[in-house]
Each structure stands twice: as C-alpha cells, then as structure tokens.
Amino acid sequence: MSSRSHSNDDLAASLPSPWPKSPVLQAAYRARSAAADLAPLPRSVKDDALLAIADALVVRTREIVEANAADVARAREAGTAESIVDRLTLTPERVRAIASDVRDVAGLPDPVGEVVRGSTLPNGLDLRQIRVPLGVVGIIYEARPNVTVDAASLCLKSGNAVLLRGSSSALHSNSALVTVVRDAVGGAGLPADAVQLVPGESRESVRELMRARGMVDVLIPRGGASLIKTVVEESIVPVIETGTGNCHVYVDAQADLDIAVAVLLNSKAQRPSVCNAAETLLVHRDIAADFLPRALDALAAAGVTVHADDRVRELAGACGTKATVVPATAEDWETEYLSNDIAAAVVDSLDAAVQHIRLWSSGHTEAIVTTSQPAARRFTQLVDSAAVAVNASTRFTDGGQFGFGAEIGISTQKLHARGPMGLPELTSTKYVFTGDGHVRG
Amino acid sequence: MSSRSHSNDDLAASLPSPWPKSPVLQAAYRARSAAADLAPLPRSVKDDALLAIADALVVRTREIVEANAADVARAREAGTAESIVDRLTLTPERVRAIASDVRDVAGLPDPVGEVVRGSTLPNGLDLRQIRVPLGVVGIIYEARPNVTVDAASLCLKSGNAVLLRGSSSALHSNSALVTVVRDAVGGAGLPADAVQLVPGESRESVRELMRARGMVDVLIPRGGASLIKTVVEESIVPVIETGTGNCHVYVDAQADLDIAVAVLLNSKAQRPSVCNAAETLLVHRDIAADFLPRALDALAAAGVTVHADDRVRELAGACGTKATVVPATAEDWETEYLSNDIAAAVVDSLDAAVQHIRLWSSGHTEAIVTTSQPAARRFTQLVDSAAVAVNASTRFTDGGQFGFGAEIGISTQKLHARGPMGLPELTSTKYVFTGDGHVRG
CATH class of the missing domain: 3.40.309.10 (Aldehyde Dehydrogenase; Chain A, domain 2)
Structure with a gap:
C-alpha cells in the first residue's frame, strides 16, 4: 500500500504506482478508471452507446462470422461434440439476434439512480439510499460468444465496466465481437476500456482475476460445476455462484x-x-x-x-x-x-x-x-x-x-442476488445524507 | 457427497451422515436444522421469544455480571488496556441496556415475508419475490459481550440461526449470556440451537467456520483489520466485509x-x-x-x-x-x-x-x-x-x-449490503411463481 504515491493531478492519481506488470491487472486498472467515468452517466448516453453497438454488430457481421469460422473449424478438428460446436457457431441470423438483444437492453429502465429508500430522520437529516453501479464486473464463461455481448450490454447499461474472460475455444469470435463493441463504445464518446477481453488464455489469468480484490468488485462464473467450484473456493474477490440446477x-x-x-x-x-x-x-x-x-x-x-x-x-x-x-x-x-x-x-x-x-x-x-x-x-x-x-x-x-429483459446468470446462492439476475442485481447502493450543519450530540 | 444416505424419515434426514466429528461443524448442522424451523415462524412468535430473552437477561443479571467479572479480572491480570477492559465490562446497568435493545428489536418490523417485487407475467403466471431468512449467520467478533446479544436478537428476528464466535477473552461473559438467551429461546418453544456459541477458542474454529460452505450462509467478521483480512482472504463461505473507516x-x-x-x-x-x-x-x-x-x-x-x-x-x-x-x-x-x-x-x-x-x-x-x-x-x-x-x-x-433500530455491522463492500446493516440485510429472497398448469412453449 505504501508504494502508492500521493498526487491529485488527474484520474491516473487514483491508480497505484508503479503500474502493474501483469496484463490482467493492467486491464483491471483500466476498467476501474472507465467505471469511474461510466458511473455518473445518464441513461440517454448509455442507451446511445448500446444502440451504436447494435448497429455496429449488424454492419460488421461479416468480420464477426469469419472470425467465428476459425473457432468453429478448430473445434471440429479437435473433435468437439456437435452440441457444443452449435453453441459456438455464429451465423448472420444469430448476430442479428444478438444485436436485437442489445436493443432490448437499451429499452430497459436504468437501475442507476433509483432511490431504494428515502426518509427525513427525526433530527431533520434527509437520508437517501441510491442505486449505484458495482464498478468492475468480471465474468468467466465458456464457449458461448453471445454471452460476450449480453454481458457487455448489461454491464454498460448498469454503469459497470466489464472484464470478459471467455473460453480460449471462442477466442477469435470474442476478439472480433469485443473489437466491434469497443469501437462502438469509443465512437459514442464513452471509454472503450469499459469492455475488455481479459488477456491470456491460461488458468493463470483466472487466478489473477480472483486475487484482484479492490480492483474487481464481483466475479460471476458461468459454466460447468468445476469452474464454478474453483472460483468459489479460490477467489478473494466476492463471487456470485450461478447455475447448477438439480x-x-x-x-x-x-x-x-x-x-x-x-x-x-x-x-x-x-x-x-x-x-x-x-x-x-x-x-x-x-x-x-x-x-x-x-x-x-x-x-x-x-x-x-x-x-x-x-x-x-x-x-x-x-x-x-x-x-x-x-x-x-x-x-x-x-x-x-x-x-x-x-x-x-x-x-x-x-x-x-x-x-x-x-x-x-x-x-x-x-x-x-x-x-x-x-x-x-x-x-x-x-x-x-x-x-x-x-x-x-x-x-x-x-x-x-420473469420480465427482467436479459439476464447475466441465475444465482443459486443467497447473498446479494438469488435467482435470475437482471440489471438491478448488477448494482450496489450508496447512502447520501444531507443536513445544514448537523452534528451528533 | 455420496456418503450422504437417502432417507425421508425426519428432519435429521436432511443432515449428512455420518455425523461430523468436528464440534464446530456439529454446531453448524444443528444451526441449519434450527434455521429450517425458524424460517416459517410468524413475527409474533419471534417477538415473544425476544421479549422472553429481555426478561431473562434482567432476571439473571447477577450470574451474567459474575461471569463477566472473571473475564475482567483475567484481562486486568494480562495487562489489557483500560479502554478494552471497559468495553468488556458488564454492569447491571449495561445488562439492562442490552435487554432494552432486545426489546427495541422486538418492536422493529419483520423483514421476512415482505414482497419485494410482484407482478402478473404476460402469460398469466403470478410472480412474487419474497424476503426469506439467509439461514445460518456466522459472526466473528472481539471482546464486546453486547455484540453477543445484539447479533442473537437481530438474527432471531430475521428468522436466522446464529453461530457466535466471540473472543476467548470474553468467554465467561459470552457463555453466561448465551446460556440465558438459549434458555429463554427454548422456553418460548423455539429451538435453542438457533443461538450457539462456536465451540473452541483456537483459530482452528474460525478456520472451520470459513470452510463450512453450504452449512453457513454468510460470515460477518467484526473487529480489527487483520481479522477481517484473514476472513476475507480465506473463507469460502460468502463474507460481508465490515468496519474499517478511513x-x-x-x-x-x-x-x-x-x-x-x-x-x-x-x-x-x-x-x-x-x-x-x-x-x-x-x-x-x-x-x-x-x-x-x-x-x-x-x-x-x-x-x-x-x-x-x-x-x-x-x-x-x-x-x-x-x-x-x-x-x-x-x-x-x-x-x-x-x-x-x-x-x-x-x-x-x-x-x-x-x-x-x-x-x-x-x-x-x-x-x-x-x-x-x-x-x-x-x-x-x-x-x-x-x-x-x-x-x-x-x-x-x-x-x-439511520433509523434501522440495531445494526449488525457496517458493510464497506458493495455486494449484498453496503453501509449500516439492519434486519433487511440479514435476509435473502425467494421467487414464487404460481400458475394453473403453465408450461413453456
């Protein structure tokens, strides 16, 4: 901690020095900075960015489908089961459907700014509990490229930066999708680093995410039981357990x-x-x-x-x-x-x-x-x-x-969120209390 | 997992066999069973138990203060700082104040059963999101005996069983307080195991709590920064970080x-x-x-x-x-x-x-x-x-x-609860949807 320098010059000052060597932590720090920019944005700005993403996905369908074809070919060579190859495959129709989902997210109400509780306390203080973004959301998932865009759109709408750690078997697809999304986000005047693919295909990159407490606010593992168990047991970043359904x-x-x-x-x-x-x-x-x-x-x-x-x-x-x-x-x-x-x-x-x-x-x-x-x-x-x-x-x-629009997963734990998680589940709250010089007696 | 036997005879059937050897895990299993009994209880039953606790604390003040005197004497012998000895000390007045706090909790609204969201879906399904207890709450805290009773009363009111892992320096005080509380809880017809002191004074008992995922639903560490850091880093049970205030x-x-x-x-x-x-x-x-x-x-x-x-x-x-x-x-x-x-x-x-x-x-x-x-x-x-x-x-x-009545701690993390935690923060939710033979097309 004491290695952090004290300076108030600009946003970079709220990042530690020296700059971390790990590409995963560098991505997390850039996400943190982007999250600070996203948090106060009004709905209209975020929705414009989402609509720009949807348009870009349609316009750039060809490069997305071509990148996906490389993943699909590699999966077939590796003898992957057809049901998994099918989930991996992107067609122009599927890209249009993904773009349409993004438009749906743009149409959902913005959870940020909602006053969850509010009252005037007996001493006259005005107390408000207000929904705010979580900050940086990390998603660890398997070879379903549609999750890449779903997670990005839900996180953007709720004012969060997202770190996407997809499967290496979908790397070309995810890279193409994230490139398109980042270009659209940047073009809409928002920080492109709000959406990042976590660098590195090894287990080590997952391990770094799990240790990035203070930089990553929540990790959501989506996928098989063994992945979820690993993240639940090893992460010091708060985790929301998802998915297993007996x-x-x-x-x-x-x-x-x-x-x-x-x-x-x-x-x-x-x-x-x-x-x-x-x-x-x-x-x-x-x-x-x-x-x-x-x-x-x-x-x-x-x-x-x-x-x-x-x-x-x-x-x-x-x-x-x-x-x-x-x-x-x-x-x-x-x-x-x-x-x-x-x-x-x-x-x-x-x-x-x-x-x-x-x-x-x-x-x-x-x-x-x-x-x-x-x-x-x-x-x-x-x-x-x-x-x-x-x-x-x-x-x-x-x-x-349930009418929540999209979902980022289904929580099977009791803390923070339980059941299908939509936009409100991607938020925290902040208390604001206002007085005119109130002090405690 | 496969060591669990399949039987539907009684509640014991929902506990694993063989029965665990560790006293800490045995306490957790008993708490789990008690929690299942507490969850559906209406407010009046829980409030009666709380008022019985308050009465018993006053009636049995003498044994509480005597037990506390042993802790205080040992603390003084060990050269403990007077400010810490003061926080440890129970006087008849302080016991009365603790009892009064329990009565205040009885007066608070019951969060359990609150319908957080409700709607009829386009297909006619009635959807309700309802507050339910978390289940088993583990509290790890330092030498403040009042926390013992505060935590027990807040957990009971919110339908949770509580595992109290206090400081060894308050062991006599906590044992006396928990004995009084358990007697009152049992006397009110509720399971006494809803309130238990975690056996064992060693660090090992904390370690066992931190590994009891599936048996303990949340751990709340209250106390110094090093205790909180240990629990955050080592627990696979979900944790709510509390307290440090810069x-x-x-x-x-x-x-x-x-x-x-x-x-x-x-x-x-x-x-x-x-x-x-x-x-x-x-x-x-x-x-x-x-x-x-x-x-x-x-x-x-x-x-x-x-x-x-x-x-x-x-x-x-x-x-x-x-x-x-x-x-x-x-x-x-x-x-x-x-x-x-x-x-x-x-x-x-x-x-x-x-x-x-x-x-x-x-x-x-x-x-x-x-x-x-x-x-x-x-x-x-x-x-x-x-x-x-x-x-x-x-x-x-x-x-x-803030008008929440008592508090179980102040969360400085963003997941689940942020800021002062009252009764609603000791709950999760459950979705209930009701149809008349609805199936998905």
Missing part, C-alpha cells in the same frame, strides 16, 4: 393429473440441457398408483430414462409401462443430468418431499403440482431454493420469462 | 465556515475510536487561508494532532496556531487512526479531493461542507463510498442514527 417436480397427494403430467414433461423434456430443467420427480404415495403409469408412458414417449427407487420400480413393473426404468443409486438424487434422464422416488408425505429437496437440491427451482391450497402454502414456505413453482413448469425460472 | 471531511471553496468547523470537530473528536470518525481533512485551496486557522485552533482545543501536508503546515506556521502540526507521510493518508489524530491536506479542486478519496478511502463515509449546490451534487455522484454526507458529520453513518 430441480425437482413434486406431485402432491391431491393433484390434477393432466397438469402433473404436463408440468413434469415440460420441466424435464422441453429443453433438457439447461439449468432450469427438472432432474428428479417425487410422487406422494397416495397418488403414485394413479399418476405414475401415465407419467412413465409420457416420459417414455419423450425418450426419457427413469432412474427409480424401489417403489417407483414396483409400480412400473405392475403397470407394464414401456418406459426405460433403471434402479436409482444415491448418486442419482444429486445428479444434474442435463440429458433425457430423470430420477424418481415415491415419498410418504409433502414434508418428506421437502426433506428430500433440502438434502439433495442445488437450490435452483422446485415445483409442486397440487390442488390443495394448504399444501401449496406449506411447500412454498418450507422449500429453501431460489425459485418455487406452483402448478407451473420449472422452466420459467429465467430472466427473460 | 473517513474524510472535505471543505469546499464555498463553505459556511461555522458549519465547516462544527462538522470537522464532530466528525473527528466526538468519539475518535469508532469507524465513522473522520481521519483526514481536505481543504480547497481557495478557502484554506480563511478556514485553516479556525480549524487548527478548534482541533488544538480538542487535543487533536494534525498530520499535515506542506501547504497546511505553511498556513499553520503563518497563522501561529497552537495546534500540534507534524509532517504527513504517505502512510498518514491511508491510516485509520481511531485516536486524536487527523491527516490534513490542501487540494486544488473538488475533483482533486474526490481523487484523493478514491485513492485512499476505505469506502466508509466521506463528508463535503459546501454552500454550492453543483459542488454537493458532483461530490455525491463521484465519491464511491458506502455513505456520503453533505453539510453533516460523518458520525451519522450508523444503523441506529
């Missing part, structure tokens, strides 16, 4: 069977690879004999394999379903399949379902299907997850579906 | 000199040992020759030593003040004195003051004294601290002063 559908003793089948099928099979898809079915014993034959046939028709406890297997055998039913082990209860698989168990009561969920859930989304108001009330009270669905599919836990 | 008073070019002197003196000298006391004075060059002679005399009268830059020292020499003025080094700009000392510098502009603050402040509270509306606006916009005071003492940044 979601449950519980069918209560009293339930509309049509709704139960529809909610189960949509939760599991509408898009199995995403975090808000269901991974476990729990059925109350009183309705199991009525519900399971229909449910198993519906799952069979959707190509879903059922990893079942003894009671589900017994009923499956008795009803002669065509479903593929295999024995469940303890591991099935905690697995996020992200595939056409579901674990299934019969439970003795609603409370037993809640206990199962408390024990095994990742805290993302749990659904109850019931016609009983007391059961719905008890389930929503006792389940301790980011979202609880009543007679609705788990698939609705999503920033877009 | 607060600034900036006297602008246009300022009412009477107000400037009053705010400076109150900010610095009304209670120098606390985090919201001012540690640095910045004076605009245009008002320095008028303001500093009066300010230095006032500081001299209050017994404050001034650590001054060259320009302040020059003016001090010219005006012949009786103040003790010593040369400032770079270290003075970053020091939280917590004593009758203040650093002082002349700055060339409001922006230069902001740069100084951005460089050296701990992000707690900064005050501007000005009669210029544009200056007040620019200062409050550009200063990036938890609180900004306009023509008011820095000493007002306090949960009690």
Whole structure:
C-alpha cells in the first residue's frame, strides 16, 4: 500500500504506482478508471452507446462470422461434440439476434439512480439510499460468444465496466465481437476500456482475476460445476455462484393429473440441457398408483430414462409401462443430468418431499403440482431454493420469462442476488445524507 | 457427497451422515436444522421469544455480571488496556441496556415475508419475490459481550440461526449470556440451537467456520483489520466485509465556515475510536487561508494532532496556531487512526479531493461542507463510498442514527449490503411463481 504515491493531478492519481506488470491487472486498472467515468452517466448516453453497438454488430457481421469460422473449424478438428460446436457457431441470423438483444437492453429502465429508500430522520437529516453501479464486473464463461455481448450490454447499461474472460475455444469470435463493441463504445464518446477481453488464455489469468480484490468488485462464473467450484473456493474477490440446477417436480397427494403430467414433461423434456430443467420427480404415495403409469408412458414417449427407487420400480413393473426404468443409486438424487434422464422416488408425505429437496437440491427451482391450497402454502414456505413453482413448469425460472429483459446468470446462492439476475442485481447502493450543519450530540 | 444416505424419515434426514466429528461443524448442522424451523415462524412468535430473552437477561443479571467479572479480572491480570477492559465490562446497568435493545428489536418490523417485487407475467403466471431468512449467520467478533446479544436478537428476528464466535477473552461473559438467551429461546418453544456459541477458542474454529460452505450462509467478521483480512482472504463461505473507516471531511471553496468547523470537530473528536470518525481533512485551496486557522485552533482545543501536508503546515506556521502540526507521510493518508489524530491536506479542486478519496478511502463515509449546490451534487455522484454526507458529520453513518433500530455491522463492500446493516440485510429472497398448469412453449 505504501508504494502508492500521493498526487491529485488527474484520474491516473487514483491508480497505484508503479503500474502493474501483469496484463490482467493492467486491464483491471483500466476498467476501474472507465467505471469511474461510466458511473455518473445518464441513461440517454448509455442507451446511445448500446444502440451504436447494435448497429455496429449488424454492419460488421461479416468480420464477426469469419472470425467465428476459425473457432468453429478448430473445434471440429479437435473433435468437439456437435452440441457444443452449435453453441459456438455464429451465423448472420444469430448476430442479428444478438444485436436485437442489445436493443432490448437499451429499452430497459436504468437501475442507476433509483432511490431504494428515502426518509427525513427525526433530527431533520434527509437520508437517501441510491442505486449505484458495482464498478468492475468480471465474468468467466465458456464457449458461448453471445454471452460476450449480453454481458457487455448489461454491464454498460448498469454503469459497470466489464472484464470478459471467455473460453480460449471462442477466442477469435470474442476478439472480433469485443473489437466491434469497443469501437462502438469509443465512437459514442464513452471509454472503450469499459469492455475488455481479459488477456491470456491460461488458468493463470483466472487466478489473477480472483486475487484482484479492490480492483474487481464481483466475479460471476458461468459454466460447468468445476469452474464454478474453483472460483468459489479460490477467489478473494466476492463471487456470485450461478447455475447448477438439480430441480425437482413434486406431485402432491391431491393433484390434477393432466397438469402433473404436463408440468413434469415440460420441466424435464422441453429443453433438457439447461439449468432450469427438472432432474428428479417425487410422487406422494397416495397418488403414485394413479399418476405414475401415465407419467412413465409420457416420459417414455419423450425418450426419457427413469432412474427409480424401489417403489417407483414396483409400480412400473405392475403397470407394464414401456418406459426405460433403471434402479436409482444415491448418486442419482444429486445428479444434474442435463440429458433425457430423470430420477424418481415415491415419498410418504409433502414434508418428506421437502426433506428430500433440502438434502439433495442445488437450490435452483422446485415445483409442486397440487390442488390443495394448504399444501401449496406449506411447500412454498418450507422449500429453501431460489425459485418455487406452483402448478407451473420449472422452466420459467429465467430472466427473460420473469420480465427482467436479459439476464447475466441465475444465482443459486443467497447473498446479494438469488435467482435470475437482471440489471438491478448488477448494482450496489450508496447512502447520501444531507443536513445544514448537523452534528451528533 | 455420496456418503450422504437417502432417507425421508425426519428432519435429521436432511443432515449428512455420518455425523461430523468436528464440534464446530456439529454446531453448524444443528444451526441449519434450527434455521429450517425458524424460517416459517410468524413475527409474533419471534417477538415473544425476544421479549422472553429481555426478561431473562434482567432476571439473571447477577450470574451474567459474575461471569463477566472473571473475564475482567483475567484481562486486568494480562495487562489489557483500560479502554478494552471497559468495553468488556458488564454492569447491571449495561445488562439492562442490552435487554432494552432486545426489546427495541422486538418492536422493529419483520423483514421476512415482505414482497419485494410482484407482478402478473404476460402469460398469466403470478410472480412474487419474497424476503426469506439467509439461514445460518456466522459472526466473528472481539471482546464486546453486547455484540453477543445484539447479533442473537437481530438474527432471531430475521428468522436466522446464529453461530457466535466471540473472543476467548470474553468467554465467561459470552457463555453466561448465551446460556440465558438459549434458555429463554427454548422456553418460548423455539429451538435453542438457533443461538450457539462456536465451540473452541483456537483459530482452528474460525478456520472451520470459513470452510463450512453450504452449512453457513454468510460470515460477518467484526473487529480489527487483520481479522477481517484473514476472513476475507480465506473463507469460502460468502463474507460481508465490515468496519474499517478511513473517513474524510472535505471543505469546499464555498463553505459556511461555522458549519465547516462544527462538522470537522464532530466528525473527528466526538468519539475518535469508532469507524465513522473522520481521519483526514481536505481543504480547497481557495478557502484554506480563511478556514485553516479556525480549524487548527478548534482541533488544538480538542487535543487533536494534525498530520499535515506542506501547504497546511505553511498556513499553520503563518497563522501561529497552537495546534500540534507534524509532517504527513504517505502512510498518514491511508491510516485509520481511531485516536486524536487527523491527516490534513490542501487540494486544488473538488475533483482533486474526490481523487484523493478514491485513492485512499476505505469506502466508509466521506463528508463535503459546501454552500454550492453543483459542488454537493458532483461530490455525491463521484465519491464511491458506502455513505456520503453533505453539510453533516460523518458520525451519522450508523444503523441506529439511520433509523434501522440495531445494526449488525457496517458493510464497506458493495455486494449484498453496503453501509449500516439492519434486519433487511440479514435476509435473502425467494421467487414464487404460481400458475394453473403453465408450461413453456
């Protein structure tokens, strides 16, 4: 600390000297400086920059798609799975869709400046709690180039600078996208360093980000469980844990069977690879004999394999379903399949379902299907997850579906943000109190 | 994880097997179980328990004061500074005051159940974002027995279980207080394990708390800078950083000199040992020759030593003040004195003051004294601290002063909570969405 010199000449004075040697920390310091410039900007200036980004993405589609083709070719050479290659691929249509998302963000209200609380204190002081940007947001993510632009637009709109640490397998795509975004940001008169790709493809660059407390205000890891675990365990920068979704559908003793089948099928099979898809079915014993034959046939028709406890297997055998039913082990209860698989168990009561969920859930989304108001009330009270669905599919836990516009991730931790994170979740607050010479007695 | 057995019999089923050997983790598991019981409790039940605690503290004052006397005697034997012995000491009056604080917490609104956001989505789903308890709150603190009861009452009121890791030098006091609190909590029909002293006096017990991710939802370190640094750097449980206050008073070019002197003196000298006391004075060059002679005399009268830059020292020499003025080094700009000392510098502009603050402040509270509306606006916009005071003492940044009732600490980080933390800051939220068979298309 004492290596910092004291000078008040200009903004550079609020950066430490000597200038750090690490390119990652240099990027963080430039982001910090850009964040100071962004914080007081009014909405119209930020929206103009966002619209300039959207225009530039469309105008420069060709260079983006060409850069992306290099990543795609390299991924294919490396024998990458087609589903991952598909997520990596940018077409002109997809670039237009990304640009359209940026325009949507421009249309969202600006969270910065919102007065969250305000009052006049008994002594006459005016107290206001006001939303302010977090400052510098670091995002660590995998090979999805659309995240690059989504994160940049959400951070800009909320007055934050962003450090983007994408996957090396999307490096050409991300470089092209960030070049286009930075040119547009600079052209709109804002600091281009508000959006930066973190230099270096090695794990070391992630490690440096995780140590940059005081320079980076929050790290949001998006991606696989091992990446998230590493960041949560090693970062001294505050982290928001995202994403793992071991979601449950519980069918209560009293339930509309049509709704139960529809909610189960949509939760599991509408898009199995995403975090808000269901991974476990729990059925109350009183309705199991009525519900399971229909449910198993519906799952069979959707190509879903059922990893079942003894009671589900017994009923499956008795009803002669065509479903593929295999024995469940303890591991099935905690697995996020992200595939056409579901674990299934019969439970003795609603409370037993809640206990199962408390024990095994990742805290993302749990659904109850019931016609009983007391059961719905008890389930929503006792389940301790980011979202609880009543007679609705788990698939609705999503920033877009919730009406937040875009989302920067889905928090499965309790601090700061829980569930889908939109623009307000990218802010902090500041108290301002105003008097006329007030002192404490 | 796979060592956990699958069973739905009772609440114990939601705890891992085998039962942990570590007493700290056992306490955490018991807290988790208690937290599940507390979460759905209505306000009246929690308030009854709080009032029972307050009554018990008064009734059992004698055993509390006797236990405290043992700690005080040991502290005196160890040659502990009288100011610390004073903070450790409990008298019957102080116990009554602590009980009165508990009654105040009972009178505060219950944050749990508050609907933070609510809407009906375009597809007809009813979406509600509802405040819920965090779960298990861990507090690590120094030898202030009043914190034991404050933390317990705030956590109970907000539906959280609390793990109290106090200082070994207050062990007898904390044990007596927690015994009284637990007896009252149990007597009111709530789980006594909602309030537990963390077993073990060694650093190892702190280390175990910091590793208990998934069992402890947040750790709040209160105390010295080194304790806070250790917890921030080593914990994988989410942390809220509290407390360090390198607060600034900036006297602008246009300022009412009477107000400037009053705010400076109150900010610095009304209670120098606390985090919201001012540690640095910045004076605009245009008002320095008028303001500093009066300010230095006032500081001299209050017994404050001034650590001054060259320009302040020059003016001090010219005006012949009786103040003790010593040369400032770079270290003075970053020091939280917590004593009758203040650093002082002349700055060339409001922006230069902001740069100084951005460089050296701990992000707690900064005050501007000005009669210029544009200056007040620019200062409050550009200063990036938890609180900004306009023509008011820095000493007002306090949960009690802000009308939050008690406070569990003052956050100097940006995530989750910033500034004084009251009951809402001890909560998370949960989304509940209700449909009638809604599925995603």
